[in-house]
Amino acid sequence: MSHDTTTGWPKDFVWGVSTSSYQIEGAAQEDGRAPSIWDTRCRLGKIANGDSGDVACDHYHRYREDVALMKELGIDAYRFSVAWPRVLPKGKGAVNFKGLEFYDRLIDELLANDIEPWLCLYHWDLPQALHDIGGWAVRDSVGWFEDYATLLARRYGDRVKKWITFNEFSVFTLFGYAIDWSAPGITDRDTHLKAIHHVNLAHGAAVDVIRAHVPGAVIGAVHNRQAVWPEHGKEENKHAAALLDEHWNRAFPDPQLLGYYPPMLGQAIEPYVQAGDMARICRPLDFFGLNHYGPIFAKVDDNPNSTWGFAWGEAPADADKSELGWAIFPDAFRDELIDLTHRYKLPIYVTENGCGGGDTVDENGQVIDNHRVTYLKRYTASMHEAIEKGADVRGYFVWSLLDNFEWGSGYGPRFGLVHVDYETQKRTKKASFDWYANLIKSTHGA
Numbered sequence: 048m049s050h051d052t053t054t055g056w057p058k059d060f061v062w063g064v065s066t067s068s069y070q071i072e073g074a075a076q077e078d079g080r081a082p083s084i085w086d087t088r089c090r091l092g093k094i095a096n097g098d099s100g101d102v103a104c105d106h107y108h109r110y111r112e113d114v115a116l117m118k119e120l121g122i123d124a125y126r127f128s129v130a131w132p133r134v135l136p137k138g139k140g141a142v143n144f145k146g147l148e149f150y151d152r153l154i155d156e157l158l159a160n161d162i163e164p165w166l167c168l169y170h171w172d173l174p175q176a177l178h179d180i181g182g183w184a185v186r187d188s189v190g191w192f193e194d195y196a197t198l199l200a201r202r203y204g205d206r207v208k209k210w211i212t213f214n215e216f217s218v219f220t221l222f223g224y225a226i227d228w229s230a231p232g233i234t235d236r237d238t239h240l241k242a243i244h245h246v247n248l249a250h251g252a253a254v255d256v257i258r259a260h261v262p263g264a265v266i267g268a269v270h271n272r273q274a275v276w277p278e279h280g281k282e283e284n285k286h287a288a289a290l291l292d293e294h295w296n297r298a299f300p301d302p303q304l305l306g307y308y309p310p311m312l313g314q315a316i317e318p319y320v321q322a323g324d325m326a327r328i329c330r331p332l333d334f335f336g337l338n339h340y341g342p343i344f345a346k347v348d349d350n351p352n353s354t355w356g357f358a359w360g361e362a363p364a365d366a367d368k369s370e371l372g373w374a375i376f377p378d379a380f381r382d383e384l385i386d387l388t389h390r391y392k393l394p395i396y397v398t399e400n401g402c403g404g405g406d407t408v409d410e411n412g413q414v415i416d417n418h419r420v421t422y423l424k425r426y427t428a429s430m431h432e433a434i435e436k437g438a439d440v441r442g443y444f445v446w447s448l449l450d451n452f453e454w455g456s457g458y459g460p461r462f463g464l465v466h467v468d469y470e471t472q473k474r475t476k477k478a479s480f481d482w483y484a485n486l487i488k489s490t491h492g493a
């Protein structure tokens with residue numbers, strides 16, 4: 048790793064951190080917030096250790112302290128999401144002003160500290176009330192999302208210029224409607240296909256209303272993308288990998304940016320596509336948000352009734368892996384950034400990259416997370432290399448500022464630059480915090 052990353056970054060490169068509402072806010076029953084599909088999933092006991100986001104990092108009450116940490120880190124930008132059921136408890140109709148006011152306070156605190164807010168409308172916490180009347184499986188969801196986007200654009204558009212419609216379309220649709228790993232935990236092929244199409248339409252509708260209501264808006268979507276490799280490199284898994292690649296990497300960016308679905312998925316989705324839909328989905332965007340962790344693996348589904356034709360595979364036993372078992376392969380990140388630049392021709396912001404695992408606390412109370420420092424060093428070096436090779440990368444956000452509620456895995460896996468003691472809510476900076484602060488300082492100084 049001799050690659051020098053202290054110089055050579057594009058001018059005005061944006062350094063940031065990302066979080067999401069349900070994972071950090073807590074205050075789940077406060078000030079009029081209603082349940083989302085994730086509260087429900089927690090109540091159903093589908094989370095490791097019986098955990099839930101009820102309290103999480105208590106960010107709802109401690110956002111000032113958290114912004115102070117961001118300030119100390121030296122970041123330019125902060126990506127967060129709005130909890131839809133906090134501002135519209137039923138998902139539509141009556142507005143909850145106390146919920147809107149929380150994001151007013153957060154945004155104002157960020158701006159007062161020279162940190163630019165990047166607002167994401169949807170990081171998976173669909174109001175339960177909307178799910179109860181069909182959720183993403185019904186076409187009405189497009190209008191619900193459009194109205195929600197309008198509300199936020201009008202309320203915050205004077206202060207927020209960076210807008211993201213959705214976080215990781217393919218993760219929440221695939222895991223929520225095909226594989227029971229995420230809320231709402233449905234496993235039905237038709238529901239899944241409809242959800243994909245409606246979410247794409249909702250994205251397009253939101254882009255238009257944000258554009259209409261926010262002068263100077265810079266709008267993008269956040270896609271998870273990572274190479275899909277056949278498990279064990281086996282011939283028999285290649286078709287499964289091609290299928291999963293369509294679902295994982297192309298089901299959303301292709302229609303949104305190129306105007307068509309990838310071929311195999313497109314065929315399956317055709318019954319739900321109405322005249323004019325593809326033009327409504329494909330709206331002009333200003334950037335491509337990329338969340339990237341490591342490559343994933345696919346294998347043929349040995350279930351004879353398989354409706355998807357692929358199953359989740361495992362990384363090779365000898366692969367470099369994080370403590371969570373996720374493959375580490377920085378060269379694939381470099382290649383992804385270069386490919387994306389050519390494929391979609393938009394400026395790229397890496398809106399998430401980071402490393403999960405545990406931490407050790409030494410006798411002086413220092414939180415040691417060398418595994419995370421090593422990961423971040425390697426991935427930022429690969430990004431730097433991609434930029435040298437022509438990738439149009441304009442910024443990078445670490446996932447995440449704080450240890451937080453890691454969805455189905457609960458509070459076990461930690462991703463933060465800041466350690467959170469969930470008993471006391473005490474925040475402690477980790478070694479990775481100092482490493483990132485130094486990287487930012489050295490590039491700003493250069």
Ligand code: GBH
Pocket residue numbers: 067070214215218271338340341342343344362372373374399446453454462
């Ligand atoms: C993101 O999801 C989310 O946006 C964020 O909320 C979350 O906390 C964060 O990442 C960390 O998980 O096949 O075993 O190698 C990322 C979801 C991460 C799901 C990589 C698939 C592959 C694991 N993806 N993962 S493995």
